Amino acid sequence: MSAIPYNTPAELLGEMDRTRSRWLLAGLLGLAAAAGGYFADPQRFFQSYLYAYVFVFGLAMGSLALTMLNHLTGGAWGIMIRRILEAGSRTFPLLLILFLPIALGVFQIFPWAPHEVAEQDHLIHEKSAYLNVPFFFARVAGYFLICLFLSFRISRLSAQQDEHGAEPYYTKLQRLSGPGILLYGLTVTFFSIDLIMSLDPHWFSTIFGILLLGCQGVSTFAFAIMVLVWLMRQRPMSEAVRSVHLHDLGKLMFAFVNLFAYFNFSQFLIIWSGNLPEETTWYLKRTTGGWQYVSIAIMVLHFFVPFFLLLSRNLKRTPGKVSKVAGWLIFMQLVNAYWLVMPSFHERGIHLHWLDAATPLAIGGLWMWVFLGQLKQRPLLPVGDPMLEEALHSGGH
């Protein structure tokens, strides 16, 4: 195969910069609106902020996980989106800054946080060895340490591989990715317990962490496909990415859509069968007061419709079509994050607020700005990866 010029052409860099400034503008507008919303209705601001944060955090965490997964399994699909995922995983410093409002609002957000609650509520009192504010911050610090360490270590090894060739970095990346995946599994589990499940401090579900893992898998694959298709308009990706690669990515996104539905249904079926009062509350909130329509919409629009669309081989191989489905799934993941977080605050019924749109715009806009800034710093293909040639040639699995 004739050598593909790997360096990002100036024209594409310019386009990335323009897109980047647009996202920054969107982010700043969203931030200004969200700040205004804070003064108008602080309670609502924190709630809307939390769901948007959980969604965007999932993109960064999912990027990190899929990078490590691909180092372990290999596969051309991962080589084509490697730089997108690495750039996504280098956004944790921003997410650390953006965690600040949640840290400041911890007493307004989490019902277990105020002291008086634990004194009056026996169950929360029993759980207070885990659910207390200092330990909460210690755990969140742990999540950030793990994610920051893994993402920057992996990105650095990958950069060294670009410069000096495969070994020993290739082996080092694999050695780090094994334990890294394990740490990711633990991090996503406890992250989901702390930031979402603890909003209903009486309620518990052992599959919840894995459920959030499924969400991150869907949104990250969908995001990577959208960015890849966007990059395919120009060199080098227009020459490197072929329909086999998109087909593989589409299949993996399809698999995660199924996994997402499977985990959701597993949780629901077990709680529905057990029919115990302390477990069913979570679903009662989500099947009354208007929330039932959101639940049904997620079932239909996040599972049935994408399922039948993604069955098509032709759709997965056509950039314009697969990226539209991916965009749809990203939106549905945002709706899903809303559905996971919001009913815990509004059990009386669904109540939309303009802040629900402002906060994803703020966090998402700033995140995209940092993401694109990271993406343009390196070649769009992992030039030092020993599997690159094969991936370009055959699209081998």
Place this chain on the structure above:
Amino acid sequence: MAGESMHSVETADAGPSLYGLLAEFDNPNDLVRATRQAYAAGYRKLDAYSPYPVEEAWEAIPHHSNRVPLAVLCGALAGMCAGFGLQTWASTMYYPMNIGGRPDLSWPSFIPITFELAVLFASFAAVFGMLMMNGLPQPYHPLFNSPRFATASRDRFFLCIEAQDPLFDRQDTLRFLASLEPREVAEVEN
């Protein structure tokens, strides 16, 4: 092949009955290249044979729209209806039972069986549909007449252009295949 006498009878009646020309390659890359060139030259009745699946060779002959996926989808939908229908009928009409005060039509508990039956019927449709559409099991195939063809299940790669192809011409096709640098080209009789 049948005995000599049989062979000569065929020749006398209808001319030699040629199945096709078989080119032998010793690596998959040559096979893929040859298949692409043969397709580009306009041959349509051709097939590639290899000891293991070579995806590029499969893609080099772009007329593979088969109906197995459709059969699988129909199987899955039939399985879904059967599974859900059976449970609905049993628990609402044939033998309604009060289980934990739940309604008779407790659909969440029906989903696992519905799913399992969808998978089962889809698998049956995949296996039997595949067998029906590809004509297997096939105890006899003209290519087995080629003594070299047995190596297709070991370490050799073959491209066969069949005599039924409209472009097929014994001499021209032979020259064309020889130009693809195979190890050898052989005639295969029916």
